[in-house]
Amino acid sequence: MATATAATAVPFRFFELSVVRTERLGPTMLRITFGGQELGGFATGSRDQRFKLFLPHPHQETPVVPTEAGQEWFARWRAMDPAVRGIMRSYTARDQRRDPDELDVDFALHGDSGPASRWAARARPGDRVTVLGPVVEDNGGVDFRPPPGTDWTLIAADETALPAVAGILEWLPASARAKVWIEVPHPDDRQYLPTEADAEITWLFRSEAAQQGRGGLLDAVRAAELPEGALYAWIAGEAGSVRAMRRHLVGERGFDRRAVTFTGYWRLGATEEELVAEAVSAAAPGRDD
Ligand SMILES: Cc1cc2nc3c(=O)[nH]c(=O)nc-3n(C[C@H](O)[C@H](O)[C@H](O)COP(=O)(O)OP(=O)(O)OC[C@H]3O[C@@H](n4cnc5c(N)ncnc54)[C@H](O)[C@@H]3O)c2cc1C
Numbered sequence: 001m002a003t004a005t006a007a008t009a010v011p012f013r014f015f016e017l018s019v020v021r022t023e024r025l026g027p028t029m030l031r032i033t034f035g036g037q038e039l040g041g042f043a044t045g046s047r048d049q050r051f052k053l054f055l056p057h058p059h060q061e062t063p064v065v066p067t068e069a070g071q072e073w074f075a076r077w078r079a080m081d082p083a084v085r086g087i088m089r090s091y092t093a094r095d096q097r098r099d100p101d102e103l104d105v106d107f108a109l110h111g112d113s114g115p116a117s118r119w120a121a122r123a124r125p126g127d128r129v130t131v132l133g134p135v136v137e138d139n140g141g142v143d144f145r146p147p148p149g150t151d152w153t154l155i156a157a158d159e160t161a162l163p164a165v166a167g168i169l170e171w172l173p174a175s176a177r178a179k180v181w182i183e184v185p186h187p188d189d190r191q192y193l194p195t196e197a198d199a200e201i202t203w204l205f206r207s208e209a210a211q212q213g214r215g216g217l218l219d220a221v222r223a224a225e226l227p228e229g230a231l232y233a234w235i236a237g238e239a240g241s242v243r244a245m246r247r248h249l250v251g252e253r254g255f256d257r258r259a260v261t262f263t264g265y266w267r268l269g270a271t272e273e274e275l276v277a278e279a280v281s282a283a284a285p286g287r288d289d
Contacts, residue, residue: 011136012051014065014073015042019127020102026189028159030107031094032123034131039101042093042133045142047171048164048236049093052132053105054086055119062128063087073132078280082273086130089116089272090265093133094163103131106163114271143261144168144234150259151229152177156217156245158237159184160265162191168234172197179224183217183237218244222252232259239264 017036025031054063063086066076077085095104107120119127134141144164146153155178157165162182172178176197183204184190190203204216218241233255235245246262249255267275 010071011134011139012132012141013041013135014068015039015131015133016062017103017129017131019123019125019129021125022123025106025191026184027186028108028110028184028189029162029191030109030120030123032105032107032120034103034105034129035100039103040098041135042096042101042103042131043135043137043139044093044096045134045137045139046093047142047144047168048161048234049134049139049167050090050141050143050164051093051134053089053091053116054130054132055089055115056086056128057083063130065130065132087115088276089114091116092161092163092167094167106166108159108162116272143263144171145261146176146232147230147259149230150176150232152179152227152231154178154221154226154231154233154249155180155182156221156233156235156237157182158217158241158265159189160238161236161263162189164236166191166193169193169195169197169199172199174198177227179226181217181220215241215244217241218248221245222248226253230259231255233261235260235262236265239267 015036015038017034017039020033020035023031054065056063064084065086066073091105093103094106107117109121110117112118153176155165155168162184165180165182172195174196178197178199180199180201181204183206185206187205193201202220204220206216233249235242242262242264246260249260250257
């Protein structure tokens with residue numbers, strides 16, 4: 001847009017935040033509420049609003065990040081020493097409140113195998129993080145965008161995308177219809193998900209489907225009778241499961257691929273650093289595959 005200011009042209013900036021409190025939501029999910037003087041400038045677009053979380057290394061008090069967000073923040077962060085630069089992970093803005101300014105982030109704990117899960121499990125009031133987050137509500141960090149004319153929405157997610165599903169359901173209007181499948185490790189991980197939409201929510205528990213590995217979501221959607229009409233699908237969770245679900249919807253059910261938003265939130269056996277490195281190498285000049 002010709003009139004855009006520099007700030008709106010790059011609608012993200014770094015926020016220095018600290019933990020205000022933690023709340024256990026179930027065996028897997030931990031809510032961490034962040035506060036900070038700058039949080040008034042954080043403007044979530046709701047739904048599945050994602051942001052980058054930067055964590056300090058164990059020997060640091062605060063994460064080290066580039067001094068300015070700008071277009072170049074990623075190149076600058078990549079150029080820093082991995083042993084020093086903040087540990088970067090992707091998370092979802094579950095909720096934001098004013099007076100006082102607070103941001104809720106729901107962490108799916110998966111033990112000590114990853115720095116974010118490890119950090120979250122030990123988080124205490126006062127612990128400091130940095131977030132690269134939106135400063136305008138209409139920003140590129142929201143992927144849930146049903147096209148006009150959508151008759152109903154299919155949502156399939158695991159526990160890492162449960163915060164996003166909760167935000168999406170809160171955002172959907174009363175006129176919307178949705179069929180929702182959510183797979184969590186334990187029945188007590190179920191949450192009350194308020195919505196005005198006509199939403200049918202099916203919870204699946206991985207412990208019960210242990211022999212099937214992570215195929216529970218796909219099996220459930222495959223067995224479902226889906227309504228007629230213009231569909232919009234939003235799928236997020238483990239990357240292999242998400243890909244298999246998309247193949248099912250587009251390949252076997254014949255859905256329009258442009259009406260299926262799918263995002264691997266994590267990949268079995270790979271850290272987020274490895275996924276970022278893979279994406280960088282795939283985007284490198286000379287790679288057209
Ligand atoms: C757009 C987006 C939004 C996201 N929002 C959220 C959110 O709101 N809440 C949330 O909890 N997660 C969310 N995630 C997923 C989160 O970023 C990943 O789970 C991330 O890998 C966690 O970092 P880590 O340091 O704990 O593990 P990593 O160091 O990245 O990985 C270490 C090991 O743990 C495995 N692993 C990673 N996550 C899980 C898991 N959940 N269960 C089992 N094994 C795992 C990896 O395969 C790897 O083997 C989101 C991801 C994206 C892309």
